[in-house]
Every structure is written in structure tokens, then in C-alpha cells.
Amino acid sequence: MIYSEKARNYATSLPSMHRAVTAYMFHFVLNPDFLPQKLNDNILPFSAFLRDGFGRRHNYLRISLTEKCNLRCQYCMPEEGVKLTPRNQLLSTSEVLTLARLFVQEGVDKIRLTGGEPLIRADVLDIIAELKKLQGLKTLAVTTNGINLSRLLPKLKGAGLDLINISLDSLVPAKFEFIVRRKGFHKVMEGIDKAAELGYNPVKINCVVMRGLNEDELLDFVALTETKPLEVRFIEYMPFDGNKWNFKKMVSYQEMLDRIRQRWPDLERLQAGPADTAKIFKVPGFTGQLGFITSMSDNFCSSCNRLRITADGNLKVCLFGNSEVSLRDALRSGAPDEELLQIIGAAVGRKKKQHAGMFSISQMKNRPMILIGGYAQPSGPDARTALSPRTPGTLVFSTKPMSPKPNSVRMFHNHNSSQINRESRSNQTRSSSDTQLSHVDSQGRATMVDIGGKPPTCRTATACATVILGSTAFRLLRDIQLAKGDALTVAQLAGIMASKQTSSLIPLCHPLPLDHASIAFQLDSQQSAVIITATCRTTGRTGVEMEALTAASVAALTVYDMCKAVSHDIIITDVKLLSKTGGKKDFNRHPSLEN
Template sequence: MLRRVLSSRVRSCSSGAPVTQPRPGEPSQPAVEEPSRRRQFLREHAAPFSAFLTDSFGRRHSYLRISLTEKCNLRCQYCMPEEGVPLTPKADLLTTEEILTLARLFVKEGVDKIRLTGGEPLIRPDVVNIVAQLRQLEGLRTIGITTNGINLARLLPQLQKAGLSAINISLDTLVPAKFEFIVRRKGFHKVMEGIHKAIELGYSPVKVNCVVMRGLNEDELLDFVALTKGLPLDVRFIEYMPFDGNKWNFKKMVSYKEMLDTLRQRWPELEKLPEEESSTAKAFKIPGFQGQVSFITSMSEHFCGTCNRLRITADGNLKVCLFGNSEVSLRDHLRAGASEEELLSIIGAAVGRKKRQHAGMFNISQMKNRPMILIGG
């Protein structure tokens, strides 16, 4: 059954994938050459980075994740309890104009990448308009979205036209019945349709986020990697992380090294790729495969030293660390009429308090924090 699902999906997704091959006799050009030159140019000509977004350890926070909603049309086991979570009243959530006001401020200070999260961002009615408005911000180079993929095929043409430049799609299994068990809802084929549509529209790579949980889906690692043979996917295996309501247990976590060992037994030729600046992922590629695989090692090998991320929750709180429980309300200050200078002082103070690294998996599991659904990942 699994082989049939895989083979049929590979055929259907491949049909629309734009692939450019070198002509016979032409040397292939490394895909990273032009982006690398561009990054070097931007570093050499960049304006001084904002002191407000630089913490006491010299980390520059140029990446902002904004949660558009607390609502979601799935109930993933690692993200929220089965019964759901109490939602913030609508009046206490950020309005569209408040989201854009904060985005403008952060971009003005040096943020060049914004990712829209949730909840599920694609259930927000004005998500296309928000992307279009963000696209107008001078200095913003990347607008990404992290989605469960249920509504992606329907909305992606509009989102692409509005200016969406990067997509992460959550998918934790390639078995439809297991999908329903993990997310407690139907929708597997809609997610696969969304992946197909992203490839068809030229997104490359399409990032697929897979939270690996022992006894649930660690037996599918090789099947996920096999998808990268003919598809421009970056399959990202994420270590299971503790958050309120997800019943985290150390025994359920499959470490990066264990996953890597499993892959190397099947593909000993697996190559490690150079790490990008401030990347959270350790990336690998099998020679001859179109896509790649990555590991998000938040628990076993943290990447706090190069963290450049800040988060704004749907109710307007600034979180400087995914695993920290310290927050400051930007919404309240906005609604109280705070000036831009006052907001920057508040943001700068919060960034300045950011710790060198998170507390470690066992301490994090004991700390009070929001469920993942209310943070946005």
C-alpha cells in the first residue's frame, strides 16, 4: 500500500515540476553560485544593522515569524491537545493593520525575511492581501509561509501572484490512515495536492516538515528521502519538541544522529552540504537526487549561537526564543499609542534579555510555555 502511495505521488508530482537540465557537453553550474554572490554583495554593501535587533551576544535578528491566527483545521498530536486550546477573543488578536505596522517597523530596522505562521495561516481570510502588502516593504527579500497544506492548492496561485516566495508544508506520514491518526482529521490527499501545486508553480525547493516520533513514523524515514530522488523537495526531519499539551516524552524523541545513521545505512554516499548562515537545519544530499534532506536538531544539538529569529504571536506578544516563556505585548503598546521610538525601545529591551541558549530538553519539558499552536513554530 505504501509503495503504491509513494509511486503514484511521485508520478503525479513530477508531472508539473519545472526541471532545467544542462545541454549535452555543457558543464553543470552549481545552483548556489548566484545566491552566494548576492549574499556576499549584500554583506559588503549592507547598512549598519539595528542595535534594537542585536542582542547582548551580538546575534542580529533579521528573521521575523508572525502568527496570523491561533485557529487550525487540524489537531496534530505534537502541536495541540485533542480537545483544542482556549482561543484568544478576536478583539485581542492583532488586526491586519497592526500586523503590517509591526512588520514595517521590523523591516525598517533590518528584518529581511518574514514567515507567516499560525495556527494555520491559510484559514485567515485576508492572507493573500497581507502577503501583497508585505511585498511592498522595501528591504524585505523573502516572504515565506508554513502551512499544513489543506488549503494550499486552492490559494497558492493567488499567493504567488501576491509575492509569496517560500513554502514549508507540514507532512508527518505518507500513509493516509496514519495521517488521520496523527492530525485527528482527514486531508492527506489535499496536502499532497498542495505539494504538487507548489512544484508545478516553480517553487524550489518545496520544504516538507516532518516531526519524527518514535513508534509512530520513524519507520518512514527512508520513504520520505526516496521522494527527493525525482522531486525538488527539501524534506526536513524535526526532532520532537516539548510544548504544553503535546505529552512530550524523551523516549518518543528520535535524535538527529539516530536518524542520520538510518539514512547512511541505506545511502552511504549521503553528502553533507555547507551550512548556510543562521540556518537551523543540517542539510544532506544523495548524489543524483534532485532534492535534499535536512535535520532540525533543536533538542540534541541546539543552534542557539546563530539564532536570528524573533516571533510575534497572533495576540501580539513578542517572543525572542521559541522555548522561552518570557513575552512582551506589542499589541498593548500599539493600542496605547506608543510612538515608533517607544516601540523600538520595548523591542530592544526584550531582545537584549535574550539568553545565550535555551534550557535543554529536560528543563524545557518542565517549563510553562504556550502550546505550539499558539506560538507558530
């Protein structure tokens, strides 16, 4: 680590503009040999929030502006398409700019706009113009499928766009249409020529190489660099949800290189930057160059400096990881910059040393490429698709209170000894091995359960909690007349955010990437109570009952907080697990235990 822990802890308590300098000064005091070396290397202090546990500095941010696209490329999405997130759950322009400003303030000096297809977003020019005003941002790039590029390029350049990556997977029009499931080859070629004409150098061409589809065009793509200022980047075929990846379709970097060297044996390798993803080569005498992005056969994780923000506001620290954290939810809940930075810093700090490898990745649950914004330009469905509750990272909830059916909502806060005894007797039917505490070792010390040998499965849990408010607070909550606003909407956000922080709140819980989290409410006017139901789902090696219980509990606490100005005579009760499935043993609370 560049900063000592002492410097980091002190610096994070200061205003952001002073953090890096203060940490730098602390480290110099504690490590006097540091200063000359860093001055000689011309490396400035860098935010501790964007540095992971392996010392990698993340100064490159990719922002997905939309999930929509005007193509349907085979390698980045399922054939049946994907479900899009509702527009109100996507980042607004102001939210994009707020997050970008925060990251640049902390040391990000390069931003790439991706999608979906970013150039179909109506305000893309305004976003680019505003991003260029950020002090400290050196490079602003866009990755596009090129369909709209020729028409927009003069305005894009005028707004300040520095670099362009264009996806092109075939030089044969019919094959192009087969791969992207749409027409548009000539528009893409026109965009490439227009970019070169306007002085972009190099114009980067992203080509995903797939065996049996386009690997026979490798030499044709290299030939493009003879007279044009292009950098053709050959990308190994990568696994994402629904793209039917398999090892036999992947053409490795070494195989591609061998084929090209048979035609141009004097191909020479160029020096690349320390964080460059591509291995760069050049045919002597050619104007342009070529590169290889070798994510599968020869990963570059050790020098990774990239972070991603999805269109719905989730931060991904690794393209191939399924762990995400919502910056959108924190932003919309009014979190100040310091709180956002703590969330970002925690996510970056959890980044693994490297991705799991191509075979493991192909078995993992992850978003389709279009919903991430990967190396090659994702392409996707038309506007008719809608939200899918099964999309990883998508949180589905309703802010409208549900009206209970007559006699369907019951209060269970009057636990008596007979009910407790019934539950106790039912538990006694379990074997002695099942009743052994799982978080205690043979010496009675607290320990985290080793789940490494368990197979990943789809696991779901549902929990509930009841908040008894009293008639006045209940009426104000129901009619959304509380001084603090809409209590149920705030409680939903709080519960969902809490479910994703369970492992931070409860020491021996495993951190789990949630596929889904939802909060629902029922209003019981007879009891002046709110019944909260939380459901969480993951694909993992351990269950999500703690996430569901945490979500229900924090949602209940939030209702209390929203209503306490009216009355402190509020009771939170009956916090319990209702069901869990997908593990070694399923659990469903028996109705007889509620009588």
C-alpha cells in the same frame, strides 16, 4: 557588540531612518579598524534594537496570523484542545502590517507567516500583497498544513509569496489522519505537487519525527527527493504545553542520520548559511535534498536570528522561552515607533545565550505550539473553543465597571494610629529571621536576593488602590464623558503593561514572565471613589506581589491623569497587598485590620 555603547545610546535618540548609519559612523570613528573588515564582509549596518547581548542579528521575523487551525496535530497541542484568544485581542491586519513595517525598517529582511493555519485567515492574500511592498524585505514565506494550499497557491504566488513550508508527518493516509486527527492527506499531496509545478524550488516539507509513530518512514521521505524539487526537513520532537513530550518519543538527529546512511552511505552534507536552522544533506543524483532541525540534541542557539510575534501580539525572542512582551498593548495605547522600538530592543537584549535544554524545557510553563507558531506547522482546535485565562501570555480583563453591593465597598484612607499599631503588633509575631531585610547583605548594602535554589511554583498576588475623585470627576468618569475618553479602559491597559515592567521600574525585583494579569474596578458613589484591584500570576521562583502592587499603583496614577483636567483635588490612597499565595508563606490581609 558591533556598535559601541556610546554609538548605540546616541543613535537611539535619532529618527529611525538615520539610526543605523549614525551608529555605523560612530563605530568607525571609535574603532577605525572596523570599516575595512565590514566592507570586505559586505555586511551593512544593522539596527541596535534587533541585536542581542551576544551579537546575534535578528533579521528574520515569524508572524502568527491566527490561532485557529483545521487540523489537530498531536505534537503541537493538548488532546483536549486549547482555548482561543477573543478576536478583538488578536492583531488586526493594520496592526500586523504596522509591526512588520517597523521590523523591516530596522533590518528584518525575511518574514514568515505562521499560525495556527495562516491560510484560513480571510485576508491572507491582502497581507502578503501589502508585505511585499515593504522596501528592504527580501523574502516572504509561509508555513502551512497544506489543506487549502492547492486552491490558493496561484493567488498566493501572484501576491508575491516567495517560499513555502508544508507540514507532512506521514506518507500513509491512515497514519496521517491519526497524527492530525483529521482527514486531508490527498489535499496536502496535491498542494505539494502544485507548488513544484508553479516553480517553487525547493518546496520544504516539515516532518516531526516521533518514535513508535513515523520513524519507520524516514527512508520513504528521503525517496521523495529523488525526482521532486523538495527539501524534506526532519524535526526532532519538541516539548510544548500539553503535547505529552518525553525523551523516549524523541528520535535524535544522529539516529536519523545513521538510519539514512545505512541505505545511502554516500549521503553528502551541503554548505548551509550562517543562520540556517537545518543541517542540509543530499543523496548524490537526487533532485531534492533533506535537512535536520536539531533543536533538542544539538541546538543552534548561537546563530539564532529569529523573533516571533504571536497572533495576540506578544513578542517572543525564543521559541522555547516563556518570556513574552505585548506589542499589541503598546500599539493600542498609541505608542510611537520610538517607544515600540525601545520595548523590542529591551526584549531582544534580554534574550538568553541558549535555551534551557530539552529536559528543563519539558518542565517549563510555555504556550502550546499552536499559540506560538513553531518550526513545524502548529495545528489546533475548531472555532468552538474560547479564551482560556490560564493560557500563558494571555491577559484577561473586563472594561465594564462593577456595581458594588450595598455596604460592600469601604474606604480605608483614614488610617489612624490604632490600626497601624494593630498591624505592627501582628507583625511582631514573626520570627527574627523573617523580619530581617531580604534585600540587604550583612554589610548593609543593597543586594538582589538569590532565588536560584528555590523550586518554581504557581504564585499569585492581589493588590488594591483607591482613588478619591470628587463628585464631578467621578460622574464624568462613570459616564465615560471625560475629555480624554474612557479612563477605566486606559487605566486597565496601563496597569497591565506596568505589571510586566516591574523589574525595570524597581531595581532589585527579579524579571518574571506573567501567566496572567488583570485589573478590575469598583465604583463607590458615596465616596466618589474608584477601588482598583490588580491580580498577577506567574510560575516561577519568587512571588508577584510587587507586580500586583505596581499594576494597582500605575492604574491609580492613570485614573488621576485622566481626571486631573477636571480637578486636582484627587487623592490616591490605600495602596496595599491583599493576598499572595504559592511561596514559602502565604499572606491574606486579615479583615480585622481594616476596622
